[in-house]
Amino acid sequence: MSTTLTAAPPADVFDAERIRAEFPILQQQVNEHGLVYLDNAASTQKPRRVLEALDRYYRVDNANVHRGIHELSRRATDAYENARVRVASFFGITDPAELIWTRGTTEGLNLIASSWGMANLGPGDEILLSVMEHHSNLVPWQIVAGRTGARLRFLEIDEQQRLDLSGLDELLTERTRLVSLGHVSNALGTINPVQEIAARAHAVGALMVVDGAQSAPHLPVDVQALGCDFFAFSGHKMCGPTGIGGLWGRRELLEAMPPFLGGGDMIHHVELEHSTYAAIPNKFEAGTPAIAGVVGLGAAVDFLAEIGPDAIQAHEKYLLGYALEQLRAIPELRVFGPEELAERSGVISFTLADIHPHDLATILDAEGVAIRAGHHCTQPLMRHLGVGSTARASFYLYNTTDDVDRLVEALQRARTLFGF
Amino acid sequence: MQLESLYQQVIIQHYRHPHNRGTLEAPDAEVHLHNPTCGDEITLQLQVRDGNIADVRFSGHGCSISQASASMMTRQLKGKPLAEADALAARFTEMMHGNPEAATDRKLGELRALAGVSRFPVRIRCALLAWNALSEAEKQVRGGAGESKAAG
Secondary structure, three states: OOOOOOOOOOOOOOOHHHHHOOOHHHHOEEOOEEOEEOEOOOOOOOOHHHHHHHHHHHHHHOOOOOOOOOHHHHHHHHHHHHHHHHHHHHOOOOOHHHEEEEOOHHHHHHHHHHHHHHHHOOOOOEEEEEOOOOHHHOHHHHHHHHHHOOEEEEEOEOOOOOEOHHHHHHHOOOOEEEEEEEOEOOOOOEEOOHHHHHHHHHHOOOEEEEEOOOOOOOOOOOHHHHOOOEEEEEOHHHOOOOOOEEEEEOHHHHHHOOOOOOOOOOEEEEOOOOEEEOOOOHHHOOOOOOHHHHHHHHHHHHHHHHHOHHHHHHHHHHHHHHHHHHHHOOOOEEEOOOOOHHHEOOEEEEEEOOEOHHHHHHHHHHOOEEOEEEOOOOHHHHHHHOOOOEEEEEOOOOOOHHHHHHHHHHHHHHHHHOOO | OOHHHHOOHHHHHHHHOOOOEOOOOOOOEEEEEEOOOOOOEEEEEEEEEOOEEEEEEEEEEOOHHHHHHHHHHHHHHOOOEHHHHHHHHHHHHHHHOOOHHHHOOHHHHHHHHHHHHHHOHHHHHHHHHHHHHHHHHHHHHHHOOOOOOOOO
């Protein structure tokens, strides 16, 4: 097996084995094999310190936030608001009040569609998306378009599954009110030039929303540098707990937007017939929030910040280069997405001969290798590619070249079982 | 886990060369089922004469388990009375739920090759997709008293 790395960055100085040791879940056997977890685009594992932060929060500090006079409530509130400051800083957000806690990217995008969309869109207005969007950056806009009479338009993709920007001038007009695009495609790994598109959106007076579910965990992200107006992300895809994520938006936009959900903690003054609302971020955080989730996400971001997003990205790029070279040596294996490493994140979507992706996933699972098979919540993209589904291996900071070798061995096993 | 028991030659043979794949011109029942979690799709058509399944076809796409199950099922259904088809479906479902007697029941014929699926819980619904379509198609036949229904 060749291990020459012509396409990969020079050297992998990253100590993935040491990082791997921080993740208790990765130490287990699955189907009598050491677990190789390659489903990170779906959800990531949690390091010990995130588990300990959750445990400590519930054992020692648990109480409701922003309400109590007592000691535990003060501690819970401090932990909750302190995490906001740290997570904001991680994404280059200078004003932490611009960071709203959500359940995840899906809720963040729904918040914009529902709150901003219902208040600002009408017949004749256009929303620009692309054919590679995750359902969560598609369905909320379909709903708001249906209610307001706005029209959805779509950027196409080229033969390497990159956004085809040749149609941008035609699609982006004075009718465009908002552009919403994935920063990194969950199904293909394509990194989209959202910075360039944000500038062009602003030039026609449109807002730019970035679905950061697949970029926040893997690339250095500075929302100011991206030049977008909103950025949504999920905690569980970046070593944090499920049920927590964030939405960043520019202060003047958030302040002008109506509330998304009504309830406790988002109000300023309540009468029987009407209310006034709290300032941001509380205006968008009705009800008791996912306090433990926020605490856990804070610990996850501390962990990622110590290692460094640049180092994480370089490690994943190294694995990607190594994996692509190994996979392309397998006969009849088709890899989707851009050819240039610089244009892709650590996601590899592929098909192997006539073996259905679900069969591949079952065979790999029996070998202890966890991948995703299916449409990846991108049914329009799959139709565009002319496939019902693909197999997808996706990396994170704790994966190693040994994991890639195990993936390749398991794929060889699949070929044998199917008579190749 | 025993992959060899799951991916037997006969299953891969049916996957690559399915029987009764295609469409009927005037089906008495037509059912389209879609599994939104995995994307598998099947369209099953039945032609019924005097309470017997005179002809059957399927189309769509899916994994080897769902396609082999559909292929084997259609092969066994041809010429069978609807009541016998029901009994076969019930027995097959028992086998999927791990019943060892069902897994050796000669009535199931080559469908017994799919017995190994019962040890892969997330794949059972793949094997049952065609049978769920059969159940819906039979409801159409009984509801319509065997009259020809417009396709779609």
